Amino acid sequence: MDNSIIRNLLIPLDGSTLAESVLPYAAQIAKKLNVSVTLLHIIETDAPEKIHGQKHLTKPAQAEKYLNSISSLEIFKNTGVEFHVHEMSVRDVAKSISEHSRELRQDLVVLCTHGSSGIHQLLFGSIAQQVISLGITPVLLINPMQVYPAEGCKFETFLIPLDGNPDHEHALNYAVSLAKMCKAKIHLFAAIPRFGNMSGEFTPSNRLLPGTTSRMMDMIVSDTEEYFVKLKEKLEQTGIVVTASYSRSDPADAITEAAIENKADLIILATHGKKGAEAFWEGSVTPKISKSSRIPLLLVPVRWSEDLGMTI
Numbered sequence: 001m002d003n004s005i006i007r008n009l010l011i012p013l014d015g016s017t018l019a020e021s022v023l024p025y026a027a028q029i030a031k032k033l034n035v036s037v038t039l040l041h042i043i044e045t046d047a048p049e050k051i052h053g054q055k056h057l058t059k060p061a062q063a064e065k066y067l068n069s070i071s072s073l074e075i076f077k078n079t080g081v082e083f084h085v086h087e088m089s090v091r092d093v094a095k096s097i098s099e100h101s102r103e104l105r106q107d108l109v110v111l112c113t114h115g116s117s118g119i120h121q122l123l124f125g126s127i128a129q130q131v132i133s134l135g136i137t138p139v140l141l142i143n144p145m146q147v148y149p150a151e152g153c154k155f156e157t158f159l160i161p162l163d164g165n166p167d168h169e170h171a172l173n174y175a176v177s178l179a180k181m182c183k184a185k186i187h188l189f190a191a192i193p194r195f196g197n198m199s200g201e202f203t204p205s206n207r208l209l210p211g212t213t214s215r216m217m218d219m220i221v222s223d224t225e226e227y228f229v230k231l232k233e234k235l236e237q238t239g240i241v242v243t244a245s246y247s248r249s250d251p252a253d254a255i256t257e258a259a260i261e262n263k264a265d266l267i268i269l270a271t272h273g274k275k276g277a278e279a280f281w282e283g284s285v286t287p288k289i290s291k292s293s294r295i296p297l298l299l300v301p302v303r304w305s306e307d308l309g310m311t312i
Contacts, residue, residue: 005177006033010106010137012040012097015057015066018112021144025296026110027075028153029140033181036080038104039067042096045089060087094130101137109137112144113290113297132271132299138174141290141297155182159264159295161189161255161285164220164227167302171270172231174300176238178268185241187262188231190224191251191285221246252288259295268298 011026013019030037041063044056057063067083084104090096101109111128132139158175162168172186179186228244235242243262247254259267269286290297 004033004035004181005174006107006181007035008104008106008108009035009037010040010097010101010104010109011037012042012093012109012111013067013070014041015055015063018144020070022110022112022142023070023073024075025142025153027073027079029110029155030076030079032153032155035107036082037076038106039070039081039083040086040097040100040104041067041084042086042093042100043089044093045091060085092130094127095134097127098131098135098137101131101135106137108298109139111139111141113141128299132301136301138298138300141299143290143294143296154265156184157187157262157264157266158184159187159189159255159259159262159267161191161251161258161267161269162227163190164224168270170302171268171300172235174298175268176235176240179240180238185243186235187258187264188228188242188244189255189258189262190228190246191254191258192220192224192246192248193250221248252285252292255285255289256293256295259293264295266296266298267293268300271299271301 009026009030011022026037029035041057043058043060043063057066063085064083067085071081071083084100086096086100097109100106109131111131113128128139128141131137155178158179160172160175162172172188175186178184224246228246232242232244245258245262247258249257255267258264267289269289271286286297286299
């Protein structure tokens with residue numbers, strides 16, 4: 001029985017070069033993991049004539065011809081590639097992508113994060129967010145501005161940001177399974193703000209009770225160190241090489257810097273999905289990481305582990 005968590009990659013395409021920017025990296029992943037690829041195009045109801053400044057594919061025959069040409073690219077040589085056109089037009093593209101990921105038995109959806117024309121909110125804030133919130137299929141976000149090395153996707157080191165929330169350990173469940181597939185190592189990381197650079201729900205107490213807040217954060221540092229020692233020992237029993245560190249700075253910046261310092265080629269984060277979509281995406285570190293980091297970001301819905309009964 002094949003227990004691999006990734007056997008198929010789903011790549012939604014709309015005909016634009018922006019969407020196509022994920023193809024080289026996705027092809028590298030497919031070869032690295034020895035998995036198949038499914039190219040998908042959704043016919044959109046009342047679709048605009050152009051998308052991202054290019055002609056929009058609005059006819060099934062047109063889309064099928066396009067996906068067939070993509071499947072024949074040299075980058076997919078010796079890779080199993082299929083394509084599917086959803087011919088009945090839909091208004092909710094993200095919902096359709098999520099439904100197809102289940103119907104076509106896809107294990108990972110690959111999307112680009114943003115371009116250089118101010119469309120970050122359109123792609124990341126809308127399509128990717130909704131695909132995550134509507135289903136249980138993990139989503140890999142690729143920065144289209146990044147030039148990836150010719151030697152291919154290494155997948156040698158995964159950075160796993162954790163904050164003590166048990167829900168966020170679902171990303172660790174996924175990372176462990178993927179690390180075993182790739183023989184990769186895992187770096188656990190925590191970002192613990194200092195007094196003065198805290199934000200969000202901590203701001204009122206930060207201002208009114210600075211001494212208490214500062215001592216509270218120091219206690220979190222101690223708890224995090226103990227947490228990482230225990231978690232590291234547990235993971236190393238599975239045969240995976242594990243390192244850990246923390247930083248006393250802004251979470252988004254700290255995660256990006258930690259990924260660079262540890263030469264991570266993938267950042268894996270858990271998401272709360274439908275119930276916590278608004279709270280998670282609005283003002284969270286995730287969109288900030290996607291904008292500042294050139295390293296691919298893999299988002300794992302909490303429901304992924306719950307649905308499959310996965311646990312470390």
